[in-house]
Amino acid sequence: MGDLIKVLHEGLPVEAVLTDPDVTRAYANDMASFCASGTPAVVVLPRTVEQVRHVMRTATALRVPVVPQGARTGLSGAANASDGCIVLSLVKMDRIIEINPVDRVAVVEPGVVNAVLSRAVAEQGLYYPPDPSSWEQCTIGGNIGTASGGLCCVKYGVTAEYVLGLDVVLADGRLMSTGRRTAKGVAGYDLTRLFVGSEGSLGIVVRAVLALKPAPPEQRVLAAEFPSAAAACAAVCEIMARGHAPSLLELMDRTSVRAVNAMTHMGLPDTTEALLLAAFDTPDPAPDLAAVAELCTAAGATEVVPADSAAESDLLLQARRMTLTALETLRPATMIDDVCVPRSRLADMLDGTAAIAEKYALTIGVCAHAGDGNTHPVVCFDPADPDEARRARESFDEIMALGLELGGTITGEHGVGVLKKEWLARELGPVGLEMQRGIKAVFDPLGLLNPGKVLDLCPPGG
Amino acid sequence: MGDLIKVLHEGLPVEAVLTDPDVTRAYANDMASFCASGTPAVVVLPRTVEQVRHVMRTATALRVPVVPQGARTGLSGAANASDGCIVLSLVKMDRIIEINPVDRVAVVEPGVVNAVLSRAVAEQGLYYPPDPSSWEQCTIGGNIGTASGGLCCVKYGVTAEYVLGLDVVLADGRLMSTGRRTAKGVAGYDLTRLFVGSEGSLGIVVRAVLALKPAPPEQRVLAAEFPSAAAACAAVCEIMARGHAPSLLELMDRTSVRAVNAMTHMGLPDTTEALLLAAFDTPDPAPDLAAVAELCTAAGATEVVPADSAAESDLLLQARRMTLTALETLRPATMIDDVCVPRSRLADMLDGTAAIAEKYALTIGVCAHAGDGNTHPVVCFDPADPDEARRARESFDEIMALGLELGGTITGEHGVGVLKKEWLARELGPVGLEMQRGIKAVFDPLGLLNPGKVLDLCPPGG
Structure with missing residues (x-):
């Protein structure tokens, strides 16, 4: 340990090597729930490629694991520190x-x-x-x-x-x-x-x-209210099957809409079962917006409202962007799933998630990049209540199982980290996993780079 | 060898195993020049995944190299047979x-x-x-x-x-x-x-x-004649810098235009130094076409002709698609380069290629996916003339060296095969090459899959 810090100092300026536990503690976690993290030996903040090389040479020489970090906004624990590691924060290399x-x-x-x-x-x-x-x-x-x-x-x-x-x-x-x-x-x-x-x-x-x-022209947004998630998903399928190319096609379920309303008093349609936002950023979005409005109505939309202005469009997007924050106010903690299914199975995914919420007696709000079939079920729970915490974790896993069953993936965009490591093995199968391990070993034969994330170097029990 | 055929037959129907040398000879080569090829022991034509698995299990058991093939239209020798190999043709798996x-x-x-x-x-x-x-x-x-x-x-x-x-x-x-x-x-x-x-x-x-x-709307094409390749490249840079999104942006040099004219009597502008074709497939291509016409004129185009109809657009595209065939009529053989450079260096690439043609006293026609900076210099030569053949190979290599010097790559889309294997090492550098070899070893530890293509398993001299 004394050695490690000394050698790091040989290639890094004093202010780039942090060892005060009160300071380094802030680098222990990203934003994932239920992911263990350890206490780093040191946090380094290099500003040059040469300094990064020095850190890695030191890590290899002394066999110290390295956890690279950006802004630690990740949602799967991929940036969580492990005990005795070097946290390698890249935030100062920002040119x-x-x-x-x-x-x-x-x-x-x-x-x-x-x-x-x-x-x-x-x-x-x-x-x-x-x-x-x-x-x-x-x-x-x-x-x-x-x-x-x-x-x-x-x-x-x-x-x-x-x-x-x-x-x-x-x-x-x-x-x-x-x-x-x-x-x-x-x-x-x-x-x-x-x-x-x-x-x-x-x-x-x-x-x-x-x-x-x-840079494309500014996008124009349309909002449609549906009496069921399935009807909104049917509209999504039609929009994509007809060859439209929306710049955004997002879905918020009732729980999400209400949570955003409660937090912001935005006046979203509180009674809707699913709110669909579609946008186009073409030079003339009017024909697409009109066609999509018609498809939504045909799919059962009770109300279709095109934003009249850029300001109104922005407001709708803000509502969507605030969903996670709003859902976080419902219970003391949240876990956010990231299951992506083929677009044609989106309705099954949403209905199945609602059934899981009911089964586990939990609030699960869903927002989705609906056009991609990428859902973010947000499981809301109180970690202080052991039974509720257990139900949260089980429902979170059951949502991934459902995604795989529907031909989807456990992660559309948040990654694996530590949160979904066991699930990765399930998605890839043994042959795929073995090849992935082989690749890891080519680049990191000593297993020093972010160990325990994505996959383990040895097979379970191996 | 007797063993190999016998074991292959155990999992493949009779008609899927070809051993007659008069038949298998046809599977020896793809369309690359200057690439050695050997005599396959056998050609197999599986129709199912299970049959492919049988072939690979057999190859591994008997340590026989396997060369996979599609239609053998490749231009880098990647599908060339090696002596004693199994040619694994996938053309019958066509569902x-x-x-x-x-x-x-x-x-x-x-x-x-x-x-x-x-x-x-x-x-x-x-x-x-x-x-x-x-x-x-x-x-x-x-x-x-x-x-x-x-x-x-x-x-x-x-x-x-x-x-x-x-x-x-x-x-x-x-x-x-x-x-x-x-x-x-x-x-x-x-x-x-x-x-x-x-x-x-x-x-x-x-x-x-x-x-x-x-499916996008049918594209509309515009043709512009330039007094120099550099002027055409300047137009390309302007078109892309101004944010246009052409569905095609192609360049033919004087040699290419004349070759196509000679073959087809299409009446292309024989006196042009560079012909640029731009197309748009948006619902209303008129504004983009007008703007591009203006940019071409500003860059020095002597004539700018928008195609008046879909038929005229098609004709221009046909001319472009025929370029390689037309250049092949100029001399008994051709070698086609595939250097891609940053768009901003396209003019340097074309001027440099012209200088190389002059230096080696060769005809080198160039067509280019100009919008991508991807040039195809076609070196025309007579393989029966040893000196001309040597000059052809040297100029071919010098064009790749120029591409690397300009921050480009030796292959934009044709691949490495055997033709550019030594050049790959130069582009990747020793560390990159070592990692690539490591990956190859993970998937193919016995070195049976298309050996000698892309990269060699051992370092030179290793």
Whole structure:
């Protein structure tokens, strides 16, 4: 331990090495519930690639595990510290190195906050689509680690689709470049994509080349109220089957709508069973909005209200963005699921989740990136009540089981972390899991990078 | 050898095992020049996953290398047979299993021809964008193996972006599923993407879940003549920097235009130095076409001609699609490069290529997916003339060196195969190469899958 700190100091400035337990304690957790965390030996805050390399060389030399961190807004415990680890926080590496409108790329360090980058590229008429709910806090490095999504995905896809190339510091401190800054490229196996979503378990991303899009026109939103979740899902299926390309297609269930109303007094339709928000960002959204309004009505919508202005559109989006916060006010704690199912099974997923809530006598509010079939059931509970906490965890798991049964995945965009590690094995099956372990061993033979996250190096009992 | 055929017959019907050298000879090569190929011991044509598993189990048991093949339209020798290998042709596994407009996915076997799938999904109002020039012959499995591109990529991206999930038979015959059929998913490392572009060196793709888009309106094309390649490239940069999203942005140099004219008497502008084709497939392409016309004129275009009709648009696209064939008529043989550079360096790439043609006293025609910075310099030569053949190979390599120097990649969409194997090492660097070798060893520890393609298992001299 004394050795570790001493060697770290050899390549890091004094202020970049934190050892005071009162200070380091703040770096123990991300935002996931039910995920154990330990006490780090030290928190380091490098500002350069060379400093990161020094940290990794030190970790390898002394066999100390390393937990990389961004803004710790993750929801699966992937950034939780383990006992005696080095927490490697990348938040001080926050430079935007380049924004190039001709090549439509940005080159950034991992600690750049998503919203900071989004605003910087917008100033040049460009658009960096990935917009996780935490976009005002979360970092690009964290987004890459968890392959974050957001509201825009139904039209623009997830973080993975915007990462062209990476500079990565490997476990032993060597530097590797992956990918490219060109629009296309197929030189060798796609290591870039392998790192996206790897939750810091394969290497430390220290620089990223990101693809940008031209800034689209401001989106116009339409809201539709439905008498049942199934009717709203039927509308979603029709909208997508008819070839519309909404820039957003979101669903809030009754519990979500009421929670947002109670918190904000926004005057959302309190009696609705499901509120659907659809948006288009084309030069002329009117034809799409009219067609979608008709499809909603045909699917049973009791009310369809197009936002009359950009301000009204913004208000509706704000309501959606506030859902998680609003649901958090219902009980002392929440667990947020992230099950993504084929769009055609969305109604089954929502009805099944409602049945699970009833079975366990719990409040479970659901908001969903409905166009992607990506649901976020939020299990609300009191951790001080052991029985309720047990029911919360069981219902959370049962929701994942339902997702798999419907041909879906346990995680659409939040990642695996420690929260869903056992479930990952179930989704991948033994052969897939073995290959994933093999890949982990190629990059991290000593098992020092974020150990215990995503997957365990040894098979259970092995 | 007798053993091999006997064991193969145990799990394959008689007609699926070809051993007559007059027949198997036809399976020795893909369409690359300058790539050695050997004599296969046997060609197998399985129709089921179980038969593929039998082939791979046999190959592993008897330690026989396996070369997977689609339609052999590849341009880098990735499908070339090696001596004594099993050629595993997937062309008989050609079923479209499902097309689902609500989930916007297709599930296919690897032998489905690209054009067959494209037409089948079009009938349901859907669109499978990847459109390599060989789309009437090439298979989806081959497209996945080489991560194929095409004309559509500037707006719609490459094959990789449409592969959601795979069923893969591993080297030892085990079956593994990767990815998902949902719109999003981040469960574990992205093995799907790892297989895309791996040229059959990691496993045998036996089933793919592909993402589809809604069918766009028919595209309208505009043609612009430029007095220099640099002026055309300046127009390309402006078009992209101003935020236009063309569905196609192609460039043909003077040599290409003249070759097409000579072959087809199409009446293209023979005197042009560079012909630029831009297209838009939006509901109302007029504003974009007008703006692009203006940008072309400002960049020095001597003539800008919007196609007046769909038929005229088609004719221009045909000219572009015929370029390679037309250039092939100029000399007895051709080698086609595939260098992709950042868009902002496209002019340097074209001017540099012209200088290389002059230096080596060769005809090198260039067509380019200009919007992507992806150039295809076609080196025309006579292989019967040893000096000309040497100059051809040297100029081919010098073009790749130039691409790397400009921050580009040696292959935008054709892959590495055997043709660019040494160049891959140069692009990746030693650390990247070591990691790629590690991944290869995880999936193919015995080195039986398409050996000698993409990369060699051992370091040079190792």
